Structures are given as C-alpha cells and as structure tokens.
Amino acid sequence: xxxxxxxxxxxxTLLSTDWEGKYYQYIESLHFEDIDLQKEFLKLLxxxxxxxxxxxxxxxxIKFPNPKEAPKLANPxxxxxxxxxxxVLFIGKEKAFDIDKSPNLFLKxxxxxxxxxxxxxxxxxxxxxxxxxxxxxxxxxxxxMYNYGKIGKRRTWGIMLKLFQSFMV
Numbered sequence: 818x819x820x821x822x823x824x825x826x827x828x829x830t831l832l833s834t835d836w837e838g839k840y841y842q843y844i845e846s847l848h849f850e851d852i853d854l855q856k857e858f859l860k861l862l863x864x865x866x867x868x869x870x871x872x873x874x875x876x877x878x879i880k881f882p883n884p885k886e887a888p889k890l891a892n893p894x895x896x897x898x899x900x901x902x903x904x905v906l907f908i909g910k911e912k913a914f915d916i917d918k919s920p921n922l923f924l925k926x927x928x929x930x931x932x933x934x935x936x937x938x939x940x941x942x943x944x945x946x947x948x949x950x951x952x953x954x955x956x957x958x959x960x961x962m963y964n965y966g967k968i969g970k971r972r973t974w975g976i977m978l979k980l981f982q983s984f985m986v
Contacts, residue, residue, distance in 0.1 A: 828901050832938050836894040836931045837862065847889055854881050858890055865932060867953045874924045887916045892927045896934050898960040925955035925963065933957045 841862045849855040857880065861873040916923050933953050937944060949956040955963050 828934075829938050831896070832935055836896075837935075840892055840894050840931065843893055844890070849886055849889065851881065851884065851886060854884055854886060857881075861928070867929060867932065870929060870932075871921075871924065871954070874920075874928070878920050887923075890928065891923075892930055895927055895930045896957070897930075898926075898957045900958055921954075925953070926957075926960075929953060929955070930957060 841859065844855065844859055844862065847855070854877070857873070857877050861870055861877065864870045864873065933949075933955065934957060936952070937949060937956075937958055940949070944958060946956055946959045946962065949958070950962050
C-alpha cells in the first residue's frame with residue numbers, strides 16, 4: 818500500500834505544475850496564419866468543463882474545416898495514457914493523430930489529456946473508471962475503454978497488448 822501511495826504522490830507532484838497554463842501560453846506564443854483559429858482555440862483551453870470544450874471544438878471544426886495549422890493545436894505537455902501505478906510502464910510519445918479522420922479523438926487524446934489527469938488525480942480511490950469515461954468520453958488511465966473493439970493486431974494498441982501479454986507468461 819505504501820508504494821501505491823508514493824506513486825500517486827509522484828503523479829500529483831507532476832500535476833502540480835500548471836501544464837494547462839503552459840499549454841495556453843504555448844498556443845498564445847505561436848504564429849498562426851489564421852488568427853481567428855488561434856483565438857477560438859484559446860477560448861476552448863480556458864474552459865475546464867469537458868462538455869463545453871467539446872461544443873467549442875465542434876464549432877471550431879465547422880468554422881475551420883481542414884485547417885492546415887491544426888497540428889499546432891496538439892498538446893506539447895501531453896502526459897500520456899495508462900496506469901502510472903502499474904508494474905509495467907511503456908514510455909513513448911506517439912501522437913500520430915489524423916485530425917481529418919478522427920477530429921474528436923484529437924480532442925480526447927491530446928487536447929484534453931491534462932484536464933483528464935488533473936481530474937483523475939483528485940478522485941478518491943478506487944477510481945470509478947466508468948464515471949471518468951462518462952464525464953470526458955475518454956479515460957487516460959484506462960484508454961482501452963475508448964478503443965475497445967477497435968484494436969487491430971498491427972496497430973499500436975494491438976502490438977502493446979501482445980508485448981504486455983508476453984510479459985505475463
């Protein structure tokens with residue numbers, strides 16, 4: 818039990834930095850050809866409520882279909898996915914989003930990553946993963962809830978699952 822508490826303490830320490838504020842400053846500091854896109858996106862980042870963020874995001878997609886500057890919106894302070902208390906931890910930084918094919922996934926997995934982890938770090942244990950998923954439409958602690966039934970053997974999740982299962986033999 819002590820090790821578990823220490824790991825959550827480390828996660829809370831990591832989250833004690835205002836990463837959302839840094840993300841906002843990062844977007845603010847970039848040069849956008851379409852300044853309106855930048856302004857609208859900054860309004861999204863000001864919101865903490867995931868349902869309001871999602872509405873703003875959908876409006877952004879209507880106002881700015883296929884913005885060539887969309888990759889700039891990716892979260893450079895992205896923490897990642899998975900159980901930080903796990904005995905097995907895969908470390909990497911793959912953010913290969915196809916915004917045209919999965920614009921909502923870009924919001925869930927990249928843009929909202931920090932507010933999701935902040936929410937999780939404040940939850941009482943045990944964490945109610947369904948509640949988390951229902952609130953955000955995604956759960957970085959247990960991302961397979963979102964990807965359930967969509968995982969191909971050659972996709973990143975399928976390869977990671979096969980690798981993980983090889984450890985458990």
